[in-house]
Amino acid sequence: MGVDILVESLNAWYGTTHTLQDINLRIPANHATALIGPSGCGKSTFVRCLNRMHETNPDARATGMVRMGEIDIYKDASPVEIRRRVGMVFQRPNPFPTMSIYDNVISGLKLNGFRNRRILDETVERSLKQAALWEEVKDDLKKKSGASLSGGQQQRLCIARAVAVDPEVLLMDEPASALDPVSTSKIEDLIFHLKAQYTIVIVTHNMQQAARVAENTGFFLSGKMVEFDSTHKIFTNPRDKRTEDYITGRFG
Amino acid sequence: MTSEPTPQTLIPAPQLQISPEKLTSARSESEPSAVRLFLNSRGSSGLADQGFAALMLLCACSIFAIVGFIFVILVLRSRLSLAQFGSHFFTHTGWDPVSGDFGAFPFIYGTLVSSLLALLIAVPLALGVAIFITELCPRRLKAPISFLTELLAAIPSVVYGLWAVFVLVPIMRDQLGPFLVKYLGWTHLFEGANFGVGLLTASIILAIMILPIISSLTRDIMQAVPNSQREAVLALGATRWEMIRIGVLRNSRIGIVGAVMLGLGRALGETMAVTMVIGNHPEVPHSLFAPGYTLASVIANEFSEATGDLYLSALIEIGLALFLVTIVVNAIARLMVWAVTRGAPARIS
Amino acid sequence: MTSASVTNTTPATPQRPPLRHSRSNGMRRSFMDAFVVGLATLATLLVIAPLVAILGYLLYKGASSLNLAFFTHIPAPVGEPGGGMANSIVGSGIVLLLASFMGVPVGIAAGVYLAEFGRGKALAAAVRFTADVLNGVPSIVMGISVYALVVLKQKHFSALAGGIALAIMMVPTITRTTEEMLLIVPNAVREAALGLGVPKWRTALSISLRTASPGIITGCMLAFARVAGETAPLLFTAFGNQFWNFHLNEPIAALPLQIFIYAISPYDEWHRLAWAGALVLILLIMVSVTLVRIFAGRGILKGNS
Structure with missing residues (x-):
């Protein structure tokens, strides 16, 4: 089950570039929250700070507080422990090329030392069903490599892999930007269903997508969060002039 | 934007679209799954990560250790000879284990002459092959020809030596030698008795052996020249040769010099094949037919029968010299190749 | 040669009419x-000729000298006909196995450091450079260094010393190929694993190395093939042996060493055996190199056909 996320005065840097400047917000549990903004505005950096993936870049650092449920992720736990609680779906589908579909789905469990075969089998079926991929691949789970699927299927496989660890939070960094419209709509349907169980944070450059899947939307600009409100409010009656310019397409 | 007050003050606390009751009910709806409980129980594995990184670093540093250990051990074991002969060792002619008189000049001479002669033979051929493969060769022949030249690199030195002893030496003695005397005798390079073994034979076998490394590196370097350079020259109405000369060779000359130096490094240290055909005679040869000796082959021949500490020490000092010279030659060559291929590793085999 | 052809075909002087000039220039150029x-x-x-000559002659001489005894007998004493190189083949196997046990893990680990931990670090650049330079150090120098370090300490030649000398030669090659192959593994795949909370060491082993494994195996085989034919580093370490030996602490026979000894001997019978030995050695090397070419041609990522 999802948990809510509380972010207080979060700052992040790449080298000397101040990519996130004093971000404060509260992301509610079991809802989808969209982050929009022009490219380079810091929205991707922001989600990468939520599971401490930001730190995998040696030049990067972050300060501030992020609380997920009971846990302050920068104080109470190591990056590895945090990432086990938080699923992440990346911009481009990145299944493990040497693993079968089955192994891809349970990779987060197996690589962390989980061995119970019965639960693994159950998890594969549950996750693939959650990712709406089960019907398409159930006959060659162990025969086919994850890389042999189509782009849209690969991305749903990555979603199955992320939900297989039963995370509390699901981060999606432009999950549909590399996909065709049909696959995109499938992914959007999925997000709509998955938010019943997980707290979902989705980064998108597509405003219609944000409007379709998310209850709340945050608008990022130049490393700052300009506005955060219900999606409906953001798209119909934004408080800030810059948000209005962006959503009406008047943005430079 | 800068004229406004800070954005934070403008934004009120986020309004949640859901009621708090729904939030709490969702949280207490079910117990964490078995998977979740297991993952939450796993440790941070920080220790394992640090240990692994340290182990990898240790192995990486073992490469420094190897080079350092070779240097230190060679210096230690050649102390005796270093102290006795000093710098004189490398300019002195005379190699008499019985009277304890050791000078390495004939070996240095033999090494330099055979290696340079080998380069003289190999470089034009290697360039020709590289040009042929990258610029002229029909696409279908490209792979087989590259493969054949790489096979040439895979043949062990001792097999080259075997072939040279039984095939190249008779040819040198009976055909090529007399031919050279007849037509190039006026240069006084080909004088004295020709037994088939000697500097020239060693140079030829060396040339065959260093050809693949020079040609495959040159090929890589020429392929690294962007096609736009070629097209730019061709668009000016250049012929193929002019395109190669101006568009390709001029752009890759530093890398090609580096490849040639890598070949030189190989030639300087090549041991077995040279030992088998150079004649092994510790005097400065005055003809290309005369037997000579190289730094590497004197070690190969005399090391296991070196009696006496000074003799052994002198041989190890020769090894030290070979080590330092090849390190310097290789370092310069690598820097030159890297300058062109931008650090892309050059495959050596 | 360039200058000669230029003077021959360009009698052009500044006075000539432009058309004539350009035509003669064009002829010269074509x-x-x-x-x-x-x-x-x-x-x-000219380059392919010696290769064909060497391989052809080797095949001709070697094949006519190969027989069953070559693979089952140890060398016969001088003057007696027959004999084989069974002990040399096994000896080479033992020394190479020893070398691989020491050289392959260290080489791969150093490559993992360069690709997974050392990106952009000055130390990694230094390791890379040193590995390339070490690659060019003559094998005879490795031989006398290991002699000075191991043989002089032990007071006798040994298979172990031979293995150490060959292992040292394998390390830089394997390090560089491993690094090269790991760099081809897309970073997105590493991020996927890290994002699942897989520790870095596990990601490096189970994801990066596994994805790159076909290429890394290729690199190890190439390094193996390269040292399999080395004679110079074994001269004063493994030393050679006319008899069977399975003790790592005693001198051991090796195929390249035995070929060398027989090649420079004055006996026809031994020359015959040298050719047979060379053929066997080269077949072993070529088979592994060719296999490697086939595997390498398939690309390192199994899934992406």
């Missing part, structure tokens, strides 16, 4: 073009 194309082709033929 002649030069054909000339160079011819030279490059000739050079290629």
Whole structure:
């Protein structure tokens, strides 16, 4: 089950570039929250700070507080422990090329030392069903490599892999930007269903997508969060002039 | 934007679209799954990560250790000879284990002459092959020809030596030698008795052996020249040769010099094949037919029968010299190749 | 040769009319073009010729000398006919196995450091450079260094010393190929694993190395093939042995060493055995190199056909 996320005065840097400047917000549990903004505005950096993936870049650092449920992720736990609680779906589908579909789905469990075969089998079926991929691949789970699927299927496989660890939070960094419209709509349907169980944070450059899947939307600009409100409010009656310019397409 | 007050003050606390009751009910709806409980129980594995990184670093540093250990051990074991002969060792002619008189000049001479002669033979051929493969060769022949030249690199030195002893030496003695005397005798390079073994034979076998490394590196370097350079020259109405000369060779000359130096490094240290055909005679040869000796082959021949500490020490000092010279030659060559291929590793085999 | 052809075909002087000038210039240029194309082709033929000559002669001489005894007998004493190189083949196997046990893990680990931990670090650049330079150090120098370190300490030649010398030669090659292959693994795949909370060490082993494994195996095979034919580093370490030996602490026979000893001997019977040995050695090497070419040609990522 999802948990809510509380972010207080979060700052992040790449080298000397101040990519996130004093971000404060509260992301509610079991809802989808969209982050929009022009490219380079810091929205991707922001989600990468939520599971401490930001730190995998040696030049990067972050300060501030992020609380997920009971846990302050920068104080109470190591990056590895945090990432086990938080699923992440990346911009481009990145299944493990040497693993079968089955192994891809349970990779987060197996690589962390989980061995119970019965639960693994159950998890594969549950996750693939959650990712709406089960019907398409159930006959060659162990025969086919994850890389042999189509782009849209690969991305749903990555979603199955992320939900297989039963995370509390699901981060999606432009999950549909590399996909065709049909696959995109499938992914959007999925997000709509998955938010019943997980707290979902989705980064998108597509405003219609944000409007379709998310209850709340945050608008990022130049490393700052300009506005955060219900999606409906953001798209119909934004408080800030810059948000209005962006959503009406008047943005430079 | 800068004229406004800070954005934070403008934004009120986020309004949640859901009621708090729904939030709490969702949280207490079910117990964490078995998977979740297991993952939450796993440790941070920080220790394992640090240990692994340290182990990898240790192995990486073992490469420094190897080079350092070779240097230190060679210096230690050649102390005796270093102290006795000093710098004189490398300019002195005379190699008499019985009277304890050791000078390495004939070996240095033999090494330099055979290696340079080998380069003289190999470089034009290697360039020709590289040009042929990258610029002229029909696409279908490209792979087989590259493969054949790489096979040439895979043949062990001792097999080259075997072939040279039984095939190249008779040819040198009976055909090529007399031919050279007849037509190039006026240069006084080909004088004295020709037994088939000697500097020239060693140079030829060396040339065959260093050809693949020079040609495959040159090929890589020429392929690294962007096609736009070629097209730019061709668009000016250049012929193929002019395109190669101006568009390709001029752009890759530093890398090609580096490849040639890598070949030189190989030639300087090549041991077995040279030992088998150079004649092994510790005097400065005055003809290309005369037997000579190289730094590497004197070690190969005399090391296991070196009696006496000074003799052994002198041989190890020769090894030290070979080590330092090849390190310097290789370092310069690598820097030159890297300058062109931008650090892309050059495959050596 | 360039200057010669230039003076021959350009009698052009500044006074000549432009048209004539350009035509003669054009002839010179196309002649030069054909000339160079011819030279490059000739050079290629000249390079392939010795290869064919060596392989052909080796096949002819070696095949006629190969028999069952070659693989089952140890060398016969001088003057007696027959004998084989069974002990050398097994000895080479033992020394190479020893070398691989020491050299392969260290080489791969150093490559993992370069690709997974050392990106952009000065230390990694230094390791990379040193590995490349070490690659060019003559094998005879490795031989006397290991002699000075191991043989002088032990007071006798040994299979172990031979293995150490060959292992040292394998490390830089394997390090560089491993690094090269790991760099081809897309970063997105590493991020996927890290994002699942897989520790870095596990990601490096189970994801990066596993994805790159076909390429890394190729690199190890190439390094193996390269040292399999080395003679110089074994001269004063493994030393050679006319009899069977399975003790790592005693001198051991090796195929390249035995070929060398027989090649420089004065006996025809031994020359015959040297050819047979060379053929066997080269077949072993070529088979592994060719296998490697086939595997390497398939690309390192199994899934992406």
